[in-house]
Amino acid sequence: MTNSIAEIAGADFILAIGTNTTETHPVIALQVKKAKREGATLVVADPRRTGMADLAQVHLQLKSGSDIAMLNAMANVIINEGLYNKEFVDTRTKGFEALKETVAKYTPEHVEELTGIPADTMKQVARGYANAKNASILYTMGLTQHICGTHNVFAVANLAMLCGHIGKPNSGVNPLRGQNNVQGACDMGALPGVFTGYQSVTSDEVRAKYAKAWGINDLPAKPGLTVGDMLDAAGKNVKGMYIMGENPVLSDPDADHVVHALEKLDFLVVQDIFLTETARLADVVLPATSFAEKDGTFSNTERRVQRVRQAIDPVGNARADWQIVSDVATAMGYPMDYNSTAEIFDELASVTPSYAGISYDRLEEGGLQWPCPTPDHPGTQYLHKDKFVGGIGNFSAVEYIPPAELPDQEYPFVLSTGRRYYHYHTGTMTMRTGALEVHYGTESLEINPADACKLNIAEGDMVRVKSRRGQVEVKANLTEVVPPGMVFTSFHFPEVPINKLTNSMKDPICKIPELKVCSVSIEKVS
Amino acid sequence: MAEVTLTINGIEVTVPQGTTILQAAEKLGFFIPTFCYDPELTRPGSCRICAVEVEKAKNLTVSCATAAKNGMVVHTDSPAVIESRKTILELLLANHPEDCLTCGRNGDCRLQDYAYMYGVREAGFVGEKHAFEIEDENPFIIRDMNKCILCGKCIRMCDEIQGNNVIDFAYRGFRTKVATSMDTPLSDSNCVFCGNCVAVCPVGALQEKGLRAAARTWEVKKVKTTCPYCGTGCSFELNVKDNRVVGVTSCDGDANGRALCVKGRFGYGFIHHPDRLKQPLIRKDGQLVEATWEEAIGLVAVKLGGIKRENGADALAVLSSARCTNEDNYLLQKLTRVVFGTNNIDHCARL
Ligand code: SF4
Numbered sequence: 018m019t020n021s022i023a024e025i026a027g028a029d030f031i032l033a034i035g036t037n038t039t040e041t042h043p044v045i046a047l048q049v050k051k052a053k054r055e056g057a058t059l060v061v062a063d064p065r066r067t068g069m070a071d072l073a074q075v076h077l078q079l080k081s082g083s084d085i086a087m088l089n090a091m092a093n094v095i096i097n098e099g100l101y102n103k104e105f106v107d108t109r110t111k112g113f114e115a116l117k118e119t120v121a122k123y124t125p126e127h128v129e130e131l132t133g134i135p136a137d138t139m140k141q142v143a144r145g146y147a148n149a150k151n152a153s154i155l156y157t158m159g160l161t162q163h164i165c166g167t168h169n170v171f172a173v174a175n176l177a178m179l180c181g182h183i184g185k186p187n188s189g190v191n192p193l194r195g196q197n198n199v200q201g202a203c204d205m206g207a208l209p210g211v212f213t214g215y216q217s218v219t220s221d222e223v224r225a226k227y228a229k230a231w232g233i234n235d236l237p238a239k240p241g242l243t244v245g246d247m248l249d250a251a252g253k254n255v256k257g258m259y260i261m262g263e264n265p266v267l268s269d270p271d272a273d274h275v276v277h278a279l280e281k282l283d284f285l286v287v288q289d290i291f292l293t294e295t296a297r298l299a300d301v302v303l304p305a306t307s308f309a310e311k312d313g314t315f316s317n318t319e320r321r322v323q324r325v326r327q328a329i330d331p332v333g334n335a336r337a338d339w340q341i342v343s344d345v346a347t348a349m350g351y352p353m354d355y356n357s358t359a360e361i362f363d364e365l366a367s368v369t370p371s372y373a374g375i376s377y378d379r380l381e382e383g384g385l386q387w388p389c390p391t392p393d394h395p396g397t398q399y400l401h402k403d404k405f406v407g408g409i410g411n412f413s414a415v416e417y418i419p420p421a422e423l424p425d426q427e428y429p430f431v432l433s434t435g436r437r438y439y440h441y442h443t444g445t446m447t448m449r450t451g452a453l454e455v456h457y458g459t460e461s462l463e464i465n466p467a468d469a470c471k472l473n474i475a476e477g478d479m480v481r482v483k484s485r486r487g488q489v490e491v492k493a494n495l496t497e498v499v500p501p502g503m504v505f506t507s508f509h510f511p512e513v514p515i516n517k518l519t520n521s522m523k524d525p526i527c528k529i530p531e532l533k534v535c536s537v538s539i540e541k542v543s
Numbered sequence: 544m545a546e547v548t549l550t551i552n553g554i555e556v557t558v559p560q561g562t563t564i565l566q567a568a569e570k571l572g573f574f575i576p577t578f579c580y581d582p583e584l585t586r587p588g589s590c591r592i593c594a595v596e597v598e599k600a601k602n603l604t605v606s607c608a609t610a611a612k613n614g615m616v617v618h619t620d621s622p623a624v625i626e627s628r629k630t631i632l633e634l635l636l637a638n639h640p641e642d643c644l645t646c647g648r649n650g651d652c653r654l655q656d657y658a659y660m661y662g663v664r665e666a667g668f669v670g671e672k673h674a675f676e677i678e679d680e681n682p683f684i685i686r687d688m689n690k691c692i693l694c695g696k697c698i699r700m701c702d703e704i705q706g707n708n709v710i711d712f713a714y715r716g717f718r719t720k721v722a723t724s725m726d727t728p729l730s731d732s733n734c735v736f737c738g739n740c741v742a743v744c745p746v747g748a749l750q751e752k753g754l755r756a757a758a759r760t761w762e763v764k765k766v767k768t769t770c771p772y773c774g775t776g777c778s779f780e781l782n783v784k785d786n787r788v789v790g791v792t793s794c795d796g797d798a799n800g801r802a803l804c805v806k807g808r809f810g811y812g813f814i815h816h817p818d819r820l821k822q823p824l825i826r827k828d829g830q831l832v833e834a835t836w837e838e839a840i841g842l843v844a845v846k847l848g849g850i851k852r853e854n855g856a857d858a859l860a861v862l863s864s865a866r867c868t869n870e871d872n873y874l875l876q877k878l879t880r881v882v883f884g885t886n887n888i889d890h891c892a893r894l
């Protein structure tokens with residue numbers, strides 16, 4: 018997030034795109050509700066009529082995957098009506114002319130049919146956004162899990178830069194991270210192309226710095242493989258995998274493909290707290306501790322580094338992940354003998370400029386938001402003040418492209434996937450709480466009553482959902498949350514492994530799979 | 544900002560205009576009991592337990608909802624004030640189950656604390672008592688409206704912070720109670736079981752089901768930590784008894800204040816679930832069987848080392864975790880780059 022969570026409450030205009038915040042980030046949604054109580058306008062763009070959409074003054078019920086067309090149309094209105102922030106565009110950005118040219122053909126009238134949103138509504142929203150004093154854009158995977166996910170994000174950034182709604186308190190572009198420490202995993206260099214703090218592996222200087230800090234001669238310069246590419250290469254170029262705390266068999270698209278890939282490996286190590294669907298395929302399973310049994314830090318979606326504190330002894334013979342990793346390194350001839358996580362943190366802070374000013378001592382006083390470059394720096398509440406982190410803000414003119422798979426006669430429905438309020442990710446934790454799964458214990462498929470009627474499906478009937486890749490059976494839930502032609506379910510429930518169906522077609526830039534759109538057929542199981 | 548100067552219990556204090564008498568007294572370190580007051584919520588000033596004596600005022604003054612004024616002379620513990628507090632407590636206890644011995648909030652209850660403080664042993668008034676049914680049919684929250692003192696904090700929490708407006712005062716007079724719109728159980732309302740109402744209840748009317756059944760308040764150690772679920776990063780306290788996590792309670796978090804969602808507050812049961820892995824496993828003859836740490840780590844080192852030797856470093860690939868700590872992730876990418884010798888590391892951020 019460029020802003021802090023609390024700043025959302027100070028926005029006058031909130032545009033939430035593809036985020037059902039009340040279910041996926043309930044406590045962030047409290048700030049949205051607060052802003053609304055204080056008079057802010059809330060616009061929600063989502064193909065589903067979600068709880069969040071119910072809160073909104075305007076619900077843009079766009080067709081799945083048409084985000085760029087909608088966002089470009091808004092940019093078109095803002096430029097044509099002269100509503101953009103000329104001073105901001107002149108002094109802090111480049112590429113305006115190219116953007117103007119590209120969005121010229123995206124008139125609201127022209128994209129009305131493609132997006133399913135009336136032209137007047139698009140104009141009204143564009144004006145509202147441009148004229149707001151403080152405007153915040155929120156988004157989650159509903160925007161990014163598309164074949165054009167990166168371009169979707171560019172289109173959002175274009176809008177914010179056009180209006181100068183970034184680099185100010187309460188105004189910005191705010192992706193809400195789905196998992197507790199996605200932010201931290203990225204910050205810590207658990208990515209194929211960068212070390213900690215997004216320092217590129219291709220830079221000689223950067224590699225030399227890390228080699229020195231880590232006491233070795235050289236480090237690999239070639240960027241590595243992304244998750245999807247790893248799985249594609251499994252059994253071919255990739256022979257051995259080490260998986261810590263992830264369950265790709267349930268979380269990744271095209272589940273059968275993932276299982277086959279992992280089975281083809283010569284050796285698979287899985288380190289986790291439960292015997293997950295992925296761990297079952299492993300050659301060695303290493304029992305790790307849960308968050309309650311270890312010390313450390315998480316970095317939340319507003320870049321706030323906060324302490325995790327050990328409350329109980331490890332369960333059974335489990336060990337903290339960092340200890341296991343140290344043991345493996347030591348056994349392979351590179352001794353790691355850290356006595357505490359504070360020691361590890363000090364080391365990572367010493368090689369990561371944005372974390373350099375943070376220490377466990379300081380975190381005792383409360384969380385700190387990076388960048389925090391020095392021990393007396395208070396942390397950074399919002400990014401891009403006066404200047405973009407990269408210097409000048411670049412408009413990236415992007416074109417609409419349709420989803421990789423469109424409904425046809427054989428697979429006439431669009432399947433979208435997401436999360437439920439009572440559950441989390443692949444359910445390994447939330448299905449074992451003695452409370453959450455008791456209250457919300459079975460998954461269902463949301464289907465519009467009109468579609469259900471045509472297919473002779475009644476509430477609670479078992480239906481078979483089939484795509485080109487696989488099929489699952491699930492109970493039908495007739496609801497107008499989904500529009501006709503669309504169905505929705507979550508990926509939390511092992512007994513409804515919906516990712517057997519989803520499309521692993523990826524965004525070519527950031528490699529996010531298109532989990533939000535694939536084509537399926539529905540039939541009643543008799 | 545304009546300031547006002549007043550005298551509380553003989554001591555002069557200067558505070559910004561708009562400060563309540565209660566806040567001014569707290570600034571001086573004087574204790575005033577409260578039931579319905581909460582610094583984050585609107586102030587109905589309805590429970591009157593915080594009333595104090597202001598010289599020249601006709602009646603006792605509700606300190607949480609009255610602004611301090613220049614020249615005010617306030618007594619927070621005068622005989623009239625104490626008398627009033629005792630009477631309020633006696634009235635509350637007259638319609639209270641008085642089952643402190645078995646109440647899960649024993650030791651964490653303002654009614655109990657104040658009764659002790661003001662030496663109120665028994666009701667003093669005899670009258671009809673409520674006989675509401677205890678609501679116990681959801682897995683998260685127990686509601687016992689017989690213990691409710693009608694402070695309304697849960698109502699305001701649900702409305703003003705949670706923004707859900709699930710509950711309100713219903714019925715009138717003696718029959719007044721906090722209820723959902725059709726007086727249905729919470730599970731038949733649009734309640735989302737965030738438990739934020741429970742976090743502000745000053746008595747035993749609202750209780751966390753698991754926590755209060757597992758431990759008495761003085762038995763638990765509280766450890767402040769960060770939620771393991773979504774990216775909001777809510778802070779909360781793990782409640783620990785006998786080396787087991789028995790519950791979660793709110794503290795004052797940087798990202799969330801006291802608010803939590805159902806997962807953070809009630810989703811801790813997985814920690815001690817019998818399915819937890821407790822011993823390393825190694826595949827032998829197709830089956831995963833228990834092994835020692837030495838065996839398991841040794842095998843990992845030999846096998847991964849072998850693949851690296853035979854097929855090159857890039858034949859190894861690593862998935863790190865968006866759920867593990869920064870320290871875990873840092874060390875795993877270090878292991879990958881330094882020891883395995885490849886940049887093949889990623890995590891499931893894209894999913
Ligand atoms: S649990 Fe949450 S939603 Fe339910 S009544 Fe309490 S505050 Fe309201």
Ligand code: SF4
Nearest residue numbers: 770772773777804807
């Ligand atoms: S309590 Fe709920 S909103 Fe807060 S971090 Fe945990 S899962 Fe997210």
